[in-house]
Structures are given as structure tokens and as C-alpha cells.
Amino acid sequence: xxxxxxxxxxxxxxxxxxxxxxxxxxxxxxxxxxxxxxxxxxxxxxxxxxxxxxxxxxxxxxxxxxxxxxxxxxxxxxxxxxxxxxxxxxxxxxxxxxxxxxxxxxxxxxxxxxxxxxxxxxxxxxxxxxxxxxxxxxxxxxxxxxxxxxxxxxxxxxxxxxx
Amino acid sequence: xxxxxxxxxxxxxxxxxxxxxxxxxxxxxxxxxxxxxxxxxxxxxxxxxxxxxxxxxxxxxxxxxxxxxxxxxxxxxxxxxxxxxxxxxxxxxxxxxxxxxxxxxxxxxxxxxxxxxxxxxxxxxxxxxxxxxxxxxxxxxxxxxxxxxxxxxxxxxxxxxxxxxxxxxxxxxxxxxxxxxxxxxxxxxxxxxxxxxxxxxxxxxxxxxxxxxxxxxxxxxxxxxxxxxxxxxxxxxxxxxxxx
Numbered sequence: 001x002x003x004x005x006x007x008x009x010x011x012x013x014x015x016x017x018x019x020x021x022x023x024x025x026x027x028x029x030x031x032x033x034x035x036x037x038x039x040x041x042x043x044x045x046x047x048x049x050x051x052x053x054x055x056x057x058x059x060x061x062x063x064x065x066x067x068x069x070x071x072x073x074x075x076x077x078x079x080x081x082x083x084x085x086x087x088x089x090x091x092x093x094x095x096x097x098x099x100x101x102x103x104x105x106x107x108x109x110x111x112x113x114x115x116x117x118x119x120x121x122x123x124x125x126x127x128x129x130x131x132x133x134x135x136x137x138x139x140x141x142x143x144x145x146x147x148x149x150x151x152x153x154x155x156x157x158x159x160x161x162x163x
Numbered sequence: 164x165x166x167x168x169x170x171x172x173x174x175x176x177x178x179x180x181x182x183x184x185x186x187x188x189x190x191x192x193x194x195x196x197x198x199x200x201x202x203x204x205x206x207x208x209x210x211x212x213x214x215x216x217x218x219x220x221x222x223x224x225x226x227x228x229x230x231x232x233x234x235x236x237x238x239x240x241x242x243x244x245x246x247x248x249x250x251x252x253x254x255x256x257x258x259x260x261x262x263x264x265x266x267x268x269x270x271x272x273x274x275x276x277x278x279x280x281x282x283x284x285x286x287x288x289x290x291x292x293x294x295x296x297x298x299x300x301x302x303x304x305x306x307x308x309x310x311x312x313x314x315x316x317x318x319x320x321x322x323x324x325x326x327x328x329x330x331x332x333x334x335x336x337x338x339x340x341x342x343x344x345x346x347x348x349x350x351x352x353x354x355x356x357x358x359x360x361x362x363x364x365x366x367x368x369x370x371x372x373x374x375x376x377x378x379x380x381x382x383x384x385x386x387x388x389x390x391x392x393x394x395x396x397x398x399x400x401x402x403x404x405x406x407x
Contacts, residue, residue, distance in 0.1 A: 015198055
């Protein structure tokens with residue numbers, strides 16, 4: 001069995017020592033730190049991303065809260081404005097209604113006054129007509145010429161009958 | 164068994180260049196060449212694949228990282244936080260044995276892990292290192308490692324020698340396990356390869372098929388033995404910290 005031949009034992013041990021020492025030192029000083037750096041870098045990156053994701057989530061929650069607040073505020077404001085408008089319209093309508101009422105009342109009272117006036121006028125005219133008719137009738141029947149004043153006096157005294 | 168086509172011929176050492184130092188023969192041999200190949204493969208692979216140091220790794224970089232994490236996990240599982248200091252050594256050991264075995268799986272390549280002197284040297288480094296570590300950590304109390312608490316006192320004369328022997332046989336079991344696995348596997352492959360040539364007509368395809376299957380098995384064993392070597396080293400380091 002060649003394994004038990006001591007001829008090359010020293011040679012094998014020597015080269016094993018040389019190569020294994022070289023391998024150990026090289027891996028220890030060069031290769032392994034490199035891989036460790038990469039792994040560490042990746043872990044840092046993952047942690048960083050996670051923390052920034054968390055931060056963004058918090059920010060988005062703050063923004064959401066703001067939006068909700070603003071929506072609520074806007075709702076309240078619209079409600080208020082709607083109420084205000086309704087009130088203003090109601091006031092407007094009622095004031096216009098009252099002014100219309102006033103106008104109507106005035107017009108009614110004016111019309112009444114006019115009616116009264118025209119009634120008076122008519123009455124006056126009726127008086128005159130009565131005077132003329134009476135004058136003519138009396139003249140035709142009796143030949144008595146009645147003066148207007150006398151007639152008026154008579155009519156005044158009997159006015160209560162017509163009214 | 165020194166015939167020309169003996170299955171053990173593949174383990175013979177041929178000097179490539181004869182070197183002598185202080186009266187010792189330290190010729191650069193095919194074994195040394197396999198070691199050099201192994202070291203070059205490991206260092207070049209681990210250096211070039213991680214060269215870009217990209218956060219999103221390429222496939223090759225991922226392999227390096229997987230190996231790193233594999234051994235780091237192994238150490239932290241068996242030894243804990245104390246194990247981090249020995250990571251470069253355990254990693255080098257694992258890679259050296261693993262790639263040494265794999266280089267040996269390449270046809271016509273020499274398998275240096277099939278030589279008891281090499282595996283014994285590696286195991287001895289582990290054994291001596293762990294023993295020194297035990298004495299550094301526990302001083303003279305390290306001998307308590309051989310004392311099993313909770314056993315009737317009259318059993319100790321029997322148990323202590325057993326514990327000592329089992330401790331001293333660690334480097335032997337560690338080295339022989341790897342050496343024997345490699346020796347047996349490669350011998351078996353060579354034997355069946357001989358059948359492929361010597362069997363009549365087309366019947367040679369049967370041993371050939373067997374060789375194909377066996378090669379797969381050998382690659383598994385190559386990995387498994389490197390893993391066993393590494394995990395036992397981890398366990399020994401752990402023993403040096405926590406006696407029982």
C-alpha cells in the first residue's frame with residue numbers, strides 16, 4: 001500500500017504545511033473578510049430599507065390623519081355655509097314678503113282713499129245734479145226761480161236721507 | 164500487489180521535481196500538485212466570485228456566501244459565540260478537505276486525502292490545538308474532562324482510562340475515517356473500471372453503469388467526509404470550552 005511507504009512522508013507533510021498555512025492565512029485575511037463585508041452590507045441595506053419603510057408608513061399615517069381632519073373640517077364648513085345660506089334666504093324671503101305686504105297695504109289704503117274721494121266727488125256731482133234737476137222741475141212746475149244757494153241749503157238739510 | 168494495474172497504483176506518489184532540504188526529501192510530488200490545485204481553486208473561487216461585492220449576488224457569489232454561512236452556522240450551533248474566533252480555521256479545514264476530495268474525483272487526478280499521513284497531520288493539528296485550548300481555558304482543571312460526574316465512585320478506575328483512551332484516539336478516528344473512505348471509494352472505482360475493460364463483449368456496460376452511480380455516491384461521500392471533519396472539529400472545540 002503506497003500510503004504506508006514512509007519515503008514521501010516528509011515531503012507530504014512539508015507541502016501540506018506550506019499549502020494549508022497559505023490557504024488558512026489567505027482565507028483568514030482576504031477571502032472571509034470580503035464575504036463578511038458583503039453579508040454585513042446586505043444586512044445593513046435590509047435594515048435600512050425596513051426602517052425607511054416603517055418611517056414612510058408612519059408618514060403616510062400622519063398624512064392620512066391630516067386628510068381626514070381636512071375632510072371633517074370641510075364637511076363642518078359646508079354644513080355651516082349651507083345653514084347660513086338657508087338662514088339668509090329665509091330672512092330675505094320674509095323681508096321681501098313683509099315689504100310686499102306693506103306695499104299691498106299702502107295700495108289698498110290708497111285705493112280706498114281714492115274710492116272715498118271719487119265717492120265724495122260723485123256725491124258732489126249728485127248734489128249739483130239734484131240742484132239742477134230740482135231747479136228745472138220747480139221752474140217748469142211753478143215758474144219759481146230758485147237760487148242755487150237756497151237749493152243747496154234745502155238739500156243739505158235733507159242729506160241725511162240719501163246717506 | 165504492485166502489479167501494473169493494481170487498484171492501489173493510483174495512490175502511488177510520483178515526484179515531479181526532486182527537492183532536498185537539510186537532508187530531508189521534500190520533493191514536489193503529484194500529491195503536492197493536487198494540494199496546490201486545491202488551494203488555487205479555493206482561493207481563486209472565493210476571491211473572484213466575491214470580487215464585485217454586490218449586494219444582490221451573482222450565482223457564483225451566492226455559492227461562496229452559502230459556504231460561508233454553512234460553516235458559520237455550524238460553528239454557532241455547536242460552539243456558540245466562542246466559536247467565531249475559530250471560523251477561519253474551520254472554514255479552511257472544511258474547504259481544504261472538500262475541494263481536495265473533489266479534485267480527487269476528477270479522473271487521473273491524485274487524491275491527497277486518501278493518504279493517512281495527510282489526514283493524520285490535519286487531525287493532529289486539530290487535536291493538539293484543541294488540547295492546548297482546553298488547558299488555556301481551564302488550566303489543570305482540564306483533566307476533569309476525564310472525570311464523569313454522577314457515577315458510582317468504584318466505577319472511576321474503569322471509566323477514567325476509557326475516557327483518556329477515547330480522547331487520545333480522537334485524532335486517529337478523525338484521520339482514519341477520512342482516509343479509509345477515500346481509499347475505499349477510489350479503490351472500488353478502479354476495480355470496477357478494470358471490469359469494464361476485462362469483461363467480454365458489451366457486458367462491460369454493467370460495471371460502467373455501476374461506476375457512474377458510484378461516482379455520484381463518491382461525490383456525496385466527498386462532501387460528507389469534509390462535513391464530518393468540520394463538525395467533529397467544532398465539537399472538539401466546544402469540548403475545550405465546556406468540559407461536559
